[in-house]
Amino acid sequence: MRRYPRLLLLALAGCTLTAAVAATRRPNIVLILADDLGYGDLGCYGQTQIPTPHIDRLAREGMRFTQFYAGAPVCAPSRNVLMTGQHTGHTQIRGNAKVDLRPEDITLAQVLKSAGYFTALYGKWGLGSENSAAPPRKKGFDAFFGYLDQTHAHNYYPSFLVRDEQRVPLRNVVPQEGRYGQGVAATRLDYSHDLIADAALTTLARQTSARPFFLYLAFTLPHANNEKSPDGMEVPDLGAFARTAWPGPEKGFAAMVARLDRDVGRVLSQLKAAGLDDNTIVILTSDNGPHREGGHDADFFNSRGSLRGYKRDLYEGGIRVPFVVRWPGHIGAGQSSDFVGYLGDVMATLAELAGASPPAHLDSLSFAPTLLGRAAAQPPHEFLYWEFYEGRSAQAVRFGDWKAVRSPWAPAPSSSTTSPLTARRRRTSPPPIPPRWSAPAPGWTKPTSPPRSGPRRGEKIRRWRARASPAACTAVTPLSCAPCCSPRSWAPAPPSAQPHPPSFPASSTTVPCSCPTSGRSVPRAARSRSATSP
Incomplete structure (x- = not known):
């Protein structure tokens, strides 16, 4: 019974807000x-x-x-x-x-x-x-x-x-x-x-x-x-x-x-x-x-x-x-x-x-x-999430001052290409990964081929989006850092799975690795930037 006064107060607050909007x-x-x-x-x-x-x-x-x-x-x-x-x-x-x-x-x-x-x-x-x-x-x-x-x-x-x-x-x-x-x-x-x-x-x-x-x-x-x-x-x-x-x-x-x-x-x-x-x-x-x-x-x-x-x-x-x-x-x-x-x-x-x-x-x-x-x-976002299907495809998530980027269809990691961060000791550690991000969604299966740059007209987006491999590249780094790669899998959730972002292995945060995603060097200024810098 005690919930009814609270509901009444919420209703009155809603009416007040509506009246304020109407009056403005x-x-x-x-x-x-x-x-x-x-x-x-x-x-x-x-x-x-x-x-x-x-x-x-x-x-x-x-x-x-x-x-x-x-x-x-x-x-x-x-x-x-x-x-x-x-x-x-x-x-x-x-x-x-x-x-x-x-x-x-x-x-x-x-x-x-x-x-x-x-x-x-x-x-x-x-x-x-x-x-x-x-x-x-x-x-x-x-x-x-x-x-x-x-x-x-x-x-x-x-x-x-x-x-x-x-x-x-x-x-x-x-x-x-x-x-x-x-x-x-x-x-x-x-x-x-x-x-x-x-x-x-x-x-x-x-x-x-x-x-x-x-x-x-x-x-x-x-x-x-x-x-x-x-x-x-x-x-x-x-x-x-x-x-x-x-x-x-x-x-x-x-x-x-x-x-x-x-x-x-x-x-x-x-x-x-x-x-x-x-x-x-x-x-x-x-x-x-x-x-x-x-x-x-x-x-x-x-x-x-x-x-x-x-x-x-x-x-x-x-x-x-x-x-x-x-x-x-x-x-x-x-x-x-x-x-x-x-x-x-x-x-x-x-x-x-x-x-x-x-x-x-x-x-x-x-x-x-x-x-x-x-x-x-102002409430903050718990996370921001992106996925992008052109070329090798990409997924990214930002949570707090940390950001992860991966390319599900990138080639397997190669020992001949090394990330600029491989030999650089990080001074901070990433926050704990929320448990609901740390395991593949039920029903996820490994696809057989990479996605195209987009679905053909009339093709269900669900079929397209479900195509993503166990990861070739995983990154959990401060925004100041270049991505780091790991052979450990990061399996995305199918479209029906809620909520996003997809699974995110905590083990990838501390493993030294090499990165095949780019041969370009990362400018020192970009590597040293703080997430809160403009």
């Missing part, structure tokens, strides 16, 4: 997602050669996060994580294959639309192809203009873009155009990013305080046109960078980042002109780490900072991304946070701030307490 004007939301923008590509994260004054202003007037992660090391699965609030152990898309969201996948746009928001997407979707059940208009967006397919989005001078679900012809001519619209234009008249940014600003100019809005700007800058390598950094003009002595692709990359920054400034100016500035949350982040495509060298501008790895790596450089949030009057200016989060947390956070109800069973933790100056009340 719900914030507008502008979510800007750059494409392949590295942790070190912005002035507010240490970039010195490419000016980014407007994005730096966001950081000065808001909060900059130093330990925030992408959902995956490439675009499609990372966007799946962002839109659904689930990590890649649960998402439908785990590589850049042609896989669509399922009907049961609830997106952030659907959550906010159900709370009365106008929702619009401008830029790259990548989660539902033409004539599928998952274009943006069927996944919660009231308006869409841009690219449905990530391969199509390589081409900055395409022959068409998509508005809602209809193709819009452009004046560009693309000889030998690929199946998805990719290719290299011979006649270049309409630059896609400019068209997308202009359309977004037109929609923004129509918004009023009468109805809250969610504007998702999934810009494609500074991604390369991979089909145009080794000169794939397509941009209409190089601006001030034309006068530098840099290689052509680096001039193009710098011009792309500057163009992205320019349009962030245009968004901020439009919000101010419309009187919406003080009640709009503006978020800027990236879908993964810096690329080495289109002739661009990610180390030329130190795009990964002092982190190890690049796009397609589950090391820090491949998934730690810039994340800046501004909300005048609510988020204190000039703050820096070391909260450990990832793009999947955006779902729970924005739902809470908007007074919306997210789906149950998400891998999403609201960091609203951190944003609103109540860091002491």
Whole structure:
């Protein structure tokens, strides 16, 4: 009987919170997602050669996060994580294959639309192809203009873009155009990013305080046109960078980042002109780490900072991304946070701030307490988890200041290749491994072949995800360290097994071993970094 007063108190608290949300004007939301923008590509994260004054202003007037992660090391699965609030152990898309969201996948746009928001997407979707059940208009967006397919989005001078679900012809001519619209234009008249940014600003100019809005700007800058390598950094003009002595692709990359920054400034100016500035949350982040495509060298501008790895790596450089949030009057200016989060947390956070109800069973933790100056009340993640199926595949988990990375389909360890850490005595020991991570899930069986980069259309994701071998490489190291390999098995749980991450052998934490995963040396600065360093 004693439980009833407690239930009554909880009900009253819920009513009070609901009333408070209803009485408060719900914030507008502008979510800007750059494409392949590295942790070190912005002035507010240490970039010195490419000016980014407007994005730096966001950081000065808001909060900059130093330990925030992408959902995956490439675009499609990372966007799946962002839109659904689930990590890649649960998402439908785990590589850049042609896989669509399922009907049961609830997106952030659907959550906010159900709370009365106008929702619009401008830029790259990548989660539902033409004539599928998952274009943006069927996944919660009231308006869409841009690219449905990530391969199509390589081409900055395409022959068409998509508005809602209809193709819009452009004046560009693309000889030998690929199946998805990719290719290299011979006649270049309409630059896609400019068209997308202009359309977004037109929609923004129509918004009023009468109805809250969610504007998702999934810009494609500074991604390369991979089909145009080794000169794939397509941009209409190089601006001030034309006068530098840099290689052509680096001039193009710098011009792309500057163009992205320019349009962030245009968004901020439009919000101010419309009187919406003080009640709009503006978020800027990236879908993964810096690329080495289109002739661009990610180390030329130190795009990964002092982190190890690049796009397609589950090391820090491949998934730690810039994340800046501004909300005048609510988020204190000039703050820096070391909260450990990832793009999947955006779902729970924005739902809470908007007074919306997210789906149950998400891998999403609201960091609203951190944003609103109540860091002491912020619960931490128990762990963050990633899995990625391209090439040899990869899995990673971060818990506390420790991180493990393994490649289930890497070759067997070789005595001829040695990890830089083999001879280095660690000064700290990893924390105890939770018992539920330390044994294979019931029913797991050894597969007979490695996974492809993605399942064929219509193939069940369960069959694809269950394919992973007893481990060739296991790592349990501080974030400051390179991975260490062990022949001991680390068998992943099948998709039906809960919870994630998969099994994790405690014995792998102390065994000296050699690592076949890379012949590249790890810079001393990367090896010595602390997990709490930016």
